Amino acid sequence: MTRHPVSRRDFLRRTAATAATLGFATPALAQPTAGRVVVVGGGFAGASCARALKRIDPRITVTLVEANATFTACPLSNAVIAGLRDLPAQQFDYKRFAAQRITVTLAPAVGVNADARTVILNDGVRLPYDRLVLAPGIEIRWDALPGYTEAAAERMPHAWRAGDQTMLLRKQLESMEDGGLVVMSAPANPFRCPPGPYERASLIAHFLKTRKPKSKLIVLDAKDAFSKQGLFLNAWKELYPDLIEWVPLSKGGSVTSVDPKTNTLTTEFGIHKAAVANVIAPQRAGRIAELAGVADKSGWCPIDPVTFESKLRPNIHVIGDAAIAGAMPKSAFAANSQAKVCAAALAKLLAGEKPDEPKLINTCYSLVAPDYGISVAGVYEPRGGLLADVKGAGGVSPANASPDVRTLEANFANGWFTAITGEVFG
Amino acid sequence: MKPSIFLAACVVLCLSTGAASAIDVAPAGAAACSGCHPVSRAIETPFTPLVGRNPTEIVTAIQEFRSGQRPGTVMDRIAKGFTDDEIKTIAAWYAAQKD
Numbered sequence: 001m002t003r004h005p006v007s008r009r010d011f012l013r014r015t016a017a018t019a020a021t022l023g024f025a026t027p028a029l030a031q032p033t034a035g036r037v038v039v040v041g042g043g044f045a046g047a048s049c050a051r052a053l054k055r056i057d058p059r060i061t062v063t064l065v066e067a068n069a070t071f072t073a074c075p076l077s078n079a080v081i082a083g084l085r086d087l088p089a090q091q092f093d094y095k096r097f098a099a100q101r102i103t104v105t106l107a108p109a110v111g112v113n114a115d116a117r118t119v120i121l122n123d124g125v126r127l128p129y130d131r132l133v134l135a136p137g138i139e140i141r142w143d144a145l146p147g148y149t150e151a152a153a154e155r156m157p158h159a160w161r162a163g164d165q166t167m168l169l170r171k172q173l174e175s176m177e178d179g180g181l182v183v184m185s186a187p188a189n190p191f192r193c194p195p196g197p198y199e200r201a202s203l204i205a206h207f208l209k210t211r212k213p214k215s216k217l218i219v220l221d222a223k224d225a226f227s228k229q230g231l232f233l234n235a236w237k238e239l240y241p242d243l244i245e246w247v248p249l250s251k252g253g254s255v256t257s258v259d260p261k262t263n264t265l266t267t268e269f270g271i272h273k274a275a276v277a278n279v280i281a282p283q284r285a286g287r288i289a290e291l292a293g294v295a296d297k298s299g300w301c302p303i304d305p306v307t308f309e310s311k312l313r314p315n316i317h318v319i320g321d322a323a324i325a326g327a328m329p330k331s332a333f334a335a336n337s338q339a340k341v342c343a344a345a346l347a348k349l350l351a352g353e354k355p356d357e358p359k360l361i362n363t364c365y366s367l368v369a370p371d372y373g374i375s376v377a378g379v380y381e382p383r384g385g386l387l388a389d390v391k392g393a394g395g396v397s398p399a400n401a402s403p404d405v406r407t408l409e410a411n412f413a414n415g416w417f418t419a420i421t422g423e424v425f426g
Numbered sequence: 427m428k429p430s431i432f433l434a435a436c437v438v439l440c441l442s443t444g445a446a447s448a449i450d451v452a453p454a455g456a457a458a459c460s461g462c463h464p465v466s467r468a469i470e471t472p473f474t475p476l477v478g479r480n481p482t483e484i485v486t487a488i489q490e491f492r493s494g495q496r497p498g499t500v501m502d503r504i505a506k507g508f509t510d511d512e513i514k515t516i517a518a519w520y521a522a523q524k525d
């Protein structure tokens with residue numbers, strides 16, 4: 001160690017550990033409370049934020065509140081549905097967080113007292129904070145689509161929060177007879193992972209093509225346009241001709257009700273009886289956002305684009321899918337990018353300093369087939385009170401890319417998952 | 427760690443954390459690169475690590491992605507979102523980071 005220069009961060013980490021074990025009382029370390037931050041939600045946003053905060057300033061007391069001991073990641077879960085990957089490859093835990101002195105509390109947060117600055121857990125425990133980060137992701141709006149209740153989702157899975165729902169859809173596809181009709185519904189904007197329904201349609205089509213070639217897939221869409229549309233539609237023509245039918249809003253794609261007893265989806269134009277139905281229902285920010293008073297009428301949370309502080313309640317920051325992040329889509333990549341910006345802002349705010357103007361990136365890879373990847377990228381900065389696209393940057397993969405490039409991007413899609421989950425949970 | 431070094435370094439640490447701008451945060455944009463480029467060499471991905479790299483190499487690469495001189499699947503689209511100054515700052519920060 002004497003031979004290598006020690007970075008300040010390394011040094012802080014080691015010193016803090018040494019000081020704690022030896023009982024040293026140095027001025028900086030005697031007051032470990034550079035501030036107390038509670039993070040609710042240990043997904044891509046919350047877990048990234050907790051870890052980034054400790055890396056930036058180990059003196060900050062960080063508590064991560066998460067409802068589940070095992071986190072099941074959504075990215076690449078469409079490959080699980082198509083039988084190309086297994087669920088354990090999606091699963092992570094919080095065991096590494098203790099080494100960084102992050103307190104992980106495995107309990108659902110059931111309330112926030114913004115005046116007293118406390119988070120209330122389901123067992124009544126109150127956690128005090130100086131700054132609160134809410135990163136609860138999404139919940140399905142059970143009131144938005146007639147017939148689509150929690151019970152209905154056991155028959156017609158959404159599989160939009162990974163785990164049991166993912167496996168339910170996979171099993172239904174596996175046990176479907178060849179020649180069956182699969183019906184998917186995609187919601188209006190905004191929702192988690194804009195290219196997600198179309199990646200799912202692609203990989204289900206791949207499954208059908210290879211395993212149940214007489215079957216068909218209909219995608220009923222509440223929109224007329226979607227993310228990476230040109231690339232998806234071209235790839236479908238090339239790889240899955242006559243297998244996928246996409247029905248946009250203007251052609252009657254908007255689903256108005258569902259019936260789990262008959263496994264049917266109804267649109268203004270007709271009734272679709274499915275062998276397997278996947279209802280990607282409308283969504284909103286996780287419940288705790290509303291309970292904390294940071295969600296607006298849309299169900300999502302308006303934020304300041306520099307600090308991610310709520311525009312509705314001071315000292316509460318919202319990151320990830322729950323936030324209204326302007327031009328940034330609701331993606332794991334964006335959630336992680338926002339988390340690191342929010343952590344830097346929190347460290348500065350707690351030290352009484354002014355947060356820097358940030359710049360963020362998003363990239364969403366989608367698999368159209370196991371060896372065929374496409375991507376959309378963007379760079380963002382605060383402008384006019386929102387996160388806006390940096391002009392001239394970003395965009396989608398070229399329409400005329402070679403098969404080699406598509407294979408390379410499929411590789412990067414998998415590599416990205418390893419890189420990001422390595423940073424967040426590793 | 428030898429105690430003498432520990433104490434000497436501690437003085438530096440305590441002084442630096444007491445200074446006006448003690449919070450060492452990544453410059454704008456830098457934290458987002460690790461969405462792909464792994465923070466640690468222990469993470470096996472097809473993306474090259476940026477930590478501890480020669481900053482000129484990074485700056486040159488980004489400039490070439492931006493101009494189209496160097497082909498890329500995605501870096502060309504990302505590079506166009508950063509100015510030369512921003513990239514120089516990011517590259518210098520990564521150069522100073524440890525795995």
Ligand SMILES: Cc1cc2nc3c(=O)[nH]c(=O)nc-3n(C[C@H](O)[C@H](O)[C@H](O)COP(=O)(O)OP(=O)(O)OC[C@H]3O[C@@H](n4cnc5c(N)ncnc54)[C@H](O)[C@@H]3O)c2cc1C
Nearest residue numbers: 041043044045067074075108109136137320321331332333
């Ligand atoms: C099929 C599919 C494919 C996708 N593919 C990609 C992709 O390829 N690339 C990409 O970037 N993104 C992808 N996404 C999107 C990505 O999964 C989300 O954008 C991301 O998970 C958002 O992160 P988050 O932290 O906001 O929410 P989450 O990751 O959902 O984390 C929220 C966490 O908060 C916890 N929580 C909620 N409420 C409470 C409470 N009250 N108390 C305690 N804990 C609570 C939850 O248990 C959960 O662990 C995909 C999504 C889907 C559905």
